[in-house]
Amino acid sequence: MYNRMQQSITVKEATSKMERYCAYQERCHKDIMNKLATMHLIPEAKEKIILHLLEHNFLNEERFAQSFARGKFRIKKWGKQRIIKELKFREISEYNIKTALKEISDKDYLTTFHELAEKKFDKIRESEKNKQRKKLVDYLLYRGWETHLVFEKVNELIPF
Incomplete structure (x- = not known):
């Protein structure tokens, strides 16, 4: 077994890598910090790179x-x-x-919610109403839909 030397990387190389990383898809500060942590740079270098990314609009x-x-x-x-x-x-x-x-219009939001709920309801293969309700509620809540919307829709699709 041998010890591999940690490969050093220059600030310029790291900056270039991070520019490509940000250009590929939108990133948040946390993503950048995690990626920089893998490069084993000194804190000043990380700061300099983040500042560069912000100034050149790679990170927003x-x-x-x-x-x-x-x-x-x-x-x-x-x-x-x-x-x-x-x-x-x-x-x-x-x-x-x-x-x-604000990027999500109320009309699209409700349309998507109703389509998703109805599609899932059609796929539920339970004969018992309570089990059907539970499966649909759990699915919609897990996906992050508001409870009042979920329960209104479930009551509409599976009345008591």
Whole structure:
């Protein structure tokens, strides 16, 4: 067994790598910090790189939050609660979270919710109403849809 020497990387190389990393897809500060941690740079170098990324608009938290909210809503059909939770986990500010949620129109939000609920309901293979209700409720809440919407829809689809 041998010890591999830690490969050193220059600030210029690290900056170039981080530019490509940010250009590939929107990133948040937390993503950048995690990536920089793998490069074993001194704190001053990390700071310099982050400053460079901010100044050259490679890193923009508001843009990240908006893109994240749009994508998770359109592609994964997440509700606002799940989007908020995930953005908070990424340490995004309340202001940027509010801005991001404005990317989702109320009309699209409700249309998507109803389509998702009805599609899931059609796939539930349970004969017992209570089990059907539980499966549908659990599914919709896990995806981050608001409880009042979930229970109204479940009561509409599976009346008592």
